[in-house]
Amino acid sequence: MADELRDLGGATVLVGDPDGPPIVTESDVLDLIGAAFLGATVVAVPAARLDPSFFALGTRFAGEVMQKFVNYRLRLVVVGDISAHLARSGALRALVAESNRHDQVWFLPDLDALDERLRAAG
Template identity: 75%
Template sequence: MPDVLQERAGVTVLVCDPAGPPLATTEAALDLIGAAFAGAEVVAVPAQRFDPDFFSLGTRFAGEIMQKFVNYRLRLAVVGDISAHLAASGALRALVAESNRHDHIWFVPDLVALDARLAAVH
C-alpha cells in the first residue's frame, strides 16, 4: 500500500505505508511533510517506520522530527505498539504522555484510536 490521503473523522490524513522507507533522517521527515501538502492536516506514520534513534531521546532525533511537524503546522501521529520502547525509557514515557495531552503530536496504538482522537478535537 502506498502512502494515501484518507478522510478520517472529518480530517484529511496522510496514512503512511507500513512498508515504506524508514524515517531515519530529518530529510525523510521533510519528504513526508511535502507529501502532506497535497491537503493533509495529519500525517499518520507507523511506529515501525521510525529509526530506533527516534525512541532514544538522548539522540534528539525525536525532538528534531517533532519540531519539523510543528513548524509546518502539521499534526503527526505515531501509530503502533511502542511498548518495548516505553518500558526502556522513563523519559520517553513522559514525552508520550505530554504529547498526547496536546494537539500536535500523538502516539496512538492503531488507526481506530487515531480516529477517536481526531473526532474529539474536530
C-alpha cells in the same frame, strides 16, 4: 500500499504505509511533510518506520522530527505499538504522556484510535 490520503475523524490524514521507507534522516521527514502538502493536516507515521533513534531521546531525533511538524503546522501521529520502547525509557513515557495531552503530536495504538481522537477534537 503506498502512503495515502484518507479522511479520518473529519480530517485529511496522510497515512504512512507500514512497509514504506524507513524514516532515518531529516530529509526523510521533509519528504513526508512534502507529501502532506497534497492536502493533509495530519500525518500518521507507522512506528515501525521510525528509526530506533527516534525512541532514544538522547539522540534528539524525536525532538527534531516533532519540531519540523510544528514548524509546518502539521499534526504528527505515531501509530503502532511502542511498548518495548516505553519499557526502556521513563523519559519517553513522559514525552508520550505529555504529547498526548496536547494537539500537535500524538502516540496512538492504531488508526481506529486516531479516528476517534480526531472526532473528539473536531
